[in-house]
Amino acid sequence: MPQSVVHHVGSGTTGGKNSDFSVYHGHxxxxxMFVKDxxxxxxxxxLPLHVVLNLVSIAWFVLCGQGGVILRAKRDxxxxxxxxxxxRQxxxxxxxxxIGEIWRVLDKRLLPIRRKT
Known part of the structure; x- marks a missing residue:
């Protein structure tokens, strides 16, 4: 049995959660993931909610100055x-x-709760 414990802080090697790398790959x-899983x-x-939230995220990142990266991510x-x-097949x-079990474990909040670190 392994004795080591690793705690993932998140985005440490990618420049942070709002870096171009993280925004591109995440979005x-x-x-x-939605299509496959x-x-x-x-x-x-x-699907309609997924499309709307994608459009909102595009608008948000455009307003935040990352329009190029979010548009590239969605195009790709x-x-x-x-x-x-x-x-998917x-x-x-x-x-x-x-499907019922999957529905039960889905996070149904529109906005995630931010954790203080």
Whole structure:
């Protein structure tokens, strides 16, 4: 049994949570993860909200001076959708957890609670 414990602080090597690297990869991958991993019924029910929140995030990062990086992230996310849709087929075929169980564990808050560090 390992004796070491590692505590991940987050974004330490990427320049912080609002660095261009973090914004790009986080927001590109957010789209890809939703497409690959959200099960059937929840996918279609939550897709409108997902699209709206993506548009809000684009507006926010444009206002914060990171318009180029967020637009690049969303463009690349869209360009990668065919590959993610193929991955979705594989992932959803192998899913053993029910949609109800997934719904129960989803964080349903629109705005995350910020933790003080």
């Amino acid at each position: 590109r991958n957010l789209v890809w 959200m099960p059937g019924l929840l996918f279609w029910l939550l 996310a869209l360009l990668g959708l065919p590959k993610m849709w193929c991955k 594989q992932i959803q075929k192998g899913r053993i957890v029910s």
